[in-house]
Amino acid sequence: MLVRIDPTSDIPIFDQVAGSIRADMVAGTMRPGDKLAPARELAAGLDVNLHTVLRAYQLLRDEGLVDMRRGRGAVATPAAGALSQLRSEILELAQKALALGMSPDSLAALVRDSLRGESG
Amino acid sequence: MIPAESPRVVRRYAITVLALPMLVTATALTLQFAWLGDVPNPAAIHWGPSGTPDGFGAAWTFPAVTVGLGLGLPLLVAITTLPMLRRGARGGTFRFMGSLALGMSAFMATLNTASVGMQRGLASAADAPSVVPTMLAAFAVGALLGVGGWFLQPRQQAQILDWEPSAGMELAPGERVVWMRTASMARWGVIMLSVIGAGMVGAAITAWIVGELAVAWYLVGTLAVVALGAAMASIFHVRVDADGLTAVAALGLPRLRVPLDDVAEAGVAPVNGFAEFGGYGLRARPGATGIVLRNGNALQVTRKNGRRLVITVDDAVSAAALLTALAARTATGKGA
Numbered sequence: 368m369l370v371r372i373d374p375t376s377d378i379p380i381f382d383q384v385a386g387s388i389r390a391d392m393v394a395g396t397m398r399p400g401d402k403l404a405p406a407r408e409l410a411a412g413l414d415v416n417l418h419t420v421l422r423a424y425q426l427l428r429d430e431g432l433v434d435m436r437r438g439r440g441a442v443a444t445p446a447a448g449a450l451s452q453l454r455s456e457i458l459e460l461a462q463k464a465l466a467l468g469m470s471p472d473s474l475a476a477l478v479r480d481s482l483r484g485e486s487g
Numbered sequence: 488m489i490p491a492e493s494p495r496v497v498r499r500y501a502i503t504v505l506a507l508p509m510l511v512t513a514t515a516l517t518l519q520f521a522w523l524g525d526v527p528n529p530a531a532i533h534w535g536p537s538g539t540p541d542g543f544g545a546a547w548t549f550p551a552v553t554v555g556l557g558l559g560l561p562l563l564v565a566i567t568t569l570p571m572l573r574r575g576a577r578g579g580t581f582r583f584m585g586s587l588a589l590g591m592s593a594f595m596a597t598l599n600t601a602s603v604g605m606q607r608g609l610a611s612a613a614d615a616p617s618v619v620p621t622m623l624a625a626f627a628v629g630a631l632l633g634v635g636g637w638f639l640q641p642r643q644q645a646q647i648l649d650w651e652p653s654a655g656m657e658l659a660p661g662e663r664v665v666w667m668r669t670a671s672m673a674r675w676g677v678i679m680l681s682v683i684g685a686g687m688v689g690a691a692i693t694a695w696i697v698g699e700l701a702v703a704w705y706l707v708g709t710l711a712v713v714a715l716g717a718a719m720a721s722i723f724h725v726r727v728d729a730d731g732l733t734a735v736a737a738l739g740l741p742r743l744r745v746p747l748d749d750v751a752e753a754g755v756a757p758v759n760g761f762a763e764f765g766g767y768g769l770r771a772r773p774g775a776t777g778i779v780l781r782n783g784n785a786l787q788v789t790r791k792n793g794r795r796l797v798i799t800v801d802d803a804v805s806a807a808a809l810l811t812a813l814a815a816r817t818a819t820g821k822g823a
Contacts, residue, residue, distance in 0.1 A: 368666070368668065369664070369665075369666045369802075369805045369809065370664065370665050370666075370667075371662055371663070371664040371665075372662070372663050372664075373659055373661065373662045373663075374661060374663065375661055386695050393571055396801075396802045399516075402669065404665075404667040408726070409665060409667065412665035412667065412726060412728040412730075413663050413728075414663060414729070415663075432648075442741065444736065
């Protein structure tokens with residue numbers, strides 16, 4: 368798995384970590400049944416607090432993308448595999464938004480709003 | 488670019504790994520079939536440690552083994568390596584594998600033909616002389632032809648098939664990135680190891696029940712060594728981060744590391760374990776170290792001194808891109 372964080376960003380680090388892992392699931396490099404790196408090692412590699420990584424893993428667990436079992440560590444669920452269905456649409460959307468000169472944040476806000484409309 | 492001597496490399500290799508073993512085997516078979524009628528039935532086909540015959544069977548065993556091993560092994564080597572050479576792969580390993588195949592073929596042909604020859608005209612196979620001088624002679628012939636095969640072929644400048652150095656991924660200043668992945672053995676490798684392990688456990692239990700305690704302990708000891716070896720060389724945790732590339736066996740040892748400032752080039756290229764490293768697991772050959780747990784795409788990293796580290800790990804493209812980018816950032820950071 369590829370995890371990238373930018374300490375200067377306004378987005379909380381644990382959110383960035385979770386986002387990176389979600390991106391791996393969308394890209395298909397993290398498939399159902401794949402183990403996530405041990406939180407301790409990932410924290411050491413990123414030079415962040417262990418609890419930051421654990422919080423990211425818990426967020427993914429709450430979203431149903433990751434299963435956490437004692438002794439087995441964190442494992443990607445079938446729901447993580449379903450995320451890869453979004454891949455081409457996300458790439459297309461991002462490219463169109465880029466062509467329109469939209470900032471990533473405003474695109475994210477638009478997507479969030481549209482989701483609120485769907486569920487409301 | 489294809490070097491001018493390349494067709495000669497491939498031609499000489501094909502002669503060593505295919506044509507000569509075929510010639511050797513054909514000669515051996517001609518002699519064996521001419522002599523088979525003069526050999527006692529059953530013939531001596533196995534000799535004990537002291538050199539006296541202790542196993543008897545049909546004389547056609549000799550030509551069968553001559554073909555099966557003497558021709559089968561070179562064929563196996565040729566099938567895996569020749570297509571790679573024809574597509575442009577080069578390396579000392581190919582030269583060595585071809586010579587080894589010829590040597591093995593010559594050894595099997597000499598051993599089996601001489602075993603038939605020395606039993607001609609015997610009334611009973613039990614009178615067959617010791618096989619030890621034959622064995623030594625066969626070994627000498629095998630070594631001679633193996634060395635001959637080595638010098639028959641030209642030197643090969645190492646060249647990897649479909650090698651693509653990574654251009655590196657884009658990194659924001661101050662961005663921290665980690666890539667982690669576990670490289671594990673292909674399914675068939677795990678099955679094979681499990682079968683061997685189960686067989687040894689079964690044999691140890693049988694020996695224990697039968698009362699052969701020494702044999703049981705011997706088997707348990709061997710099993711422990713095999714299990715330790717498998718654990719040390721079948722699962723590796725591979726990581727690319729600010730420390731560079733690290734590959735650690737599941738057991739914690741062995742550990743291989745390439746620091747960022749020692750990375751000359753990183754990329755992805757397919758690897759064939761048998762053809763390029765002579766097998767699987769943690770391998771070393773002149774100019775390269777390999778964690779080769781399957782065939783296919785592998786992370787390939789060249790150090791500043793030219794040595795290469797090959798790791799068969801999934802998503803090697805990301806690993807190579809990150810390693811290249813981090814190495815470049817280290818180099819510019821130091822003003823080099």
